[in-house]
Amino acid sequence: MAEDNDERAFFGELTPAALPKAKPKVQPHYAGHRDRLRERFAGAGSSNFADYELLELLLFRSIPRADTKPIAKALLARFGTFAEVLGAPVSLLQEVKGVGPSVALDLKIVAAAAQRMARGEIKGREVLSSWSAVVEYCRTAMAFEEREQFRILFLDKKNALIADEVQQTGTVDHTPVYPREVIRRALELSATAIVLVHNHPSGDPTPSRADIDMTRIIMETAKPLGIALHDHIIIGKKSHVSMKGLALI
Incomplete structure (x- = not known):
């Protein structure tokens, strides 16, 4: 009992200055950064x-x-x-x-x-006057996909965007495209013009012979129905190609 009293007396006599000081909390080096x-x-x-x-x-x-x-x-x-x-x-x-x-x-x-x-930049706007925004949107959406995607921008008579749809997703180097389905969907949406877009996961946007042939089939099928094909854009990781710019349309 005497020992207990001595212990209590000892700690009772300690002043705050005499108590062991807590180590200051060290901030991680990245906190200030x-x-x-x-x-x-x-x-x-x-x-x-x-x-x-x-x-x-x-x-x-x-x-x-x-x-x-x-x-x-x-x-x-x-x-x-x-x-x-x-x-x-x-x-x-x-x-x-x-x-x-x-x-x-x-x-x-x-x-x-x-x-x-990026899509908001072109939605409802006259697409042909906002072409750089269209390309940037397509690059943002498709440039880094691991598989090919075939996308269609459907436009009204004022060339404003009605809808943007991914029609097909394929492999690393091929996407099946069905021209009749493209035209059917354009008619359903009452679109008067379309822009075709697809990506090349390899990074090289150069159009293949199959790309060129498919584009011409869609253009020839659409024209008698009053649907214009404005362009077919191929998106690579660091650049893009316009078939119209290459005089392929």
Whole structure:
């Protein structure tokens, strides 16, 4: 009992200064970096940001407790550009160290938002006067797909976009296209003009003989029905080709 009293007396006599001091909480090295990067963005926007810095900003919310700079740089090293990172399939994104299912999904959500914004730039507008926006939308939507897609932009008599539909999805180097189905759908939508678009996953947008032949069949089938074929755009990863520009239409 006497020992208990002595122990209580000892601790009771300790002043705050005499008590053991708690070690100060050490902030992770990336905490200040995140704040500085956010401040730069808030002050000047993204114009002076490198691709990896913008990617870091996106990753901050997906990965709250880690240094995202190495992950951002690893993604760019694997896929090449900011756009290619967003366009990469989920399965390949997850092969990069630090990118799990939720991070890959967040990146695809950002990609979908970018596509929706690009589509908004041409929806309801006179397409031929917004051609650069049309091409940019198609590149955003298709350039980094792993398989060929055949897309049709259906236009009204004022050349405004009525509908944008992916008609077929094929393999890495072929998409089956059925001209009668293309024309049937145009008639259903009361479209008076169409723009054909497809991608080449190989990256080379040069039209093949099959691309040229198929385009001419659709054009010849559509013309007697009052449906104009304005162009057939082939999208590669870094460039595109207009068949009209090549005088193939």
